Amino acid sequence: MAKSVKHILKQELEIKVGGKLWLESEGERFFGPGPMELLEKIEETGSISNAARAMNMSYKKAWELINHLNTQTNFPVVVPQAGGEKGGGSTLTAEAIELIEYYKALRKRFKTFLENETERLKI
């Protein structure tokens, strides 16, 4: 029989099992909620700087996340253009879109896991 903690935790508190997921390589995280949101915002706004602004992240950090991410993939997932119409911008490759889709699916499975575990707290 599985261990239960129902009688230990205060039932009136709405206690949940929470968590966080990421992709890591040699122990270093390179993709998670932050980069995920960043990719989406780049797609929406057309540039790394706009995306960073939109999510209250410094440009430097955003650039580093993207740069790191690009080193983990066979081809860059974000293609930068310095200069040009409107000063330039960045676009997502098809691979970035696939990565987003993958992460959404992964997140959904994780959500189910967390919900199951939260349910189990009440048993």
Place this chain on the structure above:
Amino acid sequence: MAKSVKHILKQELEIKVGGKLWLESEGERFFGPGPMELLEKIEETGSISNAARAMNMSYKKAWELINHLNTQTNFPVVVPQAGGEKGGGSTLTAEAIELIEYYKALRKRFKTFLENETERLKI
């Protein structure tokens, strides 16, 4: 068919799905890897201060973790004694032991989840 990212990520890099789990109440985390290790160390060493030292954590932080944890449970999971033999110490209640057992089981299920997801990366 599920989204695959095998062709996107560099295969030579040993990429894994990593993660972290915790218990939260009203959005605030009160139990995770840190408190878990702390409880185990308190059991081993007999006091909060020894436990903190053993895991290179400041006493203040250790005390706060334990204090916060005690507010989420029907009964304190750690019982402190200031003064007495050897200056005092802290002992775990049966509930703390059960919480440790629960977390170990949860962690095991999560490990399986992560391993499955890591396997899926190669498909």
Place this chain on the structure above:
DNA sequence: TAGCGTTATATTTTCAAATATATAACGATG
């Protein structure tokens, strides 16, 4: 070719989280 907002990069500054330090009360023990 001047202007624009971007990418790319280095340097400085800020700030929150953590540690470090200090102090009082505790209670068994010799």
Place this chain on the structure above:
DNA sequence: CATCGTTATATATTTGAAAATATAACGCTA
């Protein structure tokens, strides 16, 4: 009843991550 190493708490200090700032190069456009 002095000693000991705790718990409990407040305050000061450190420090490391993040943001802020600065600057150059880029390339389209007017």
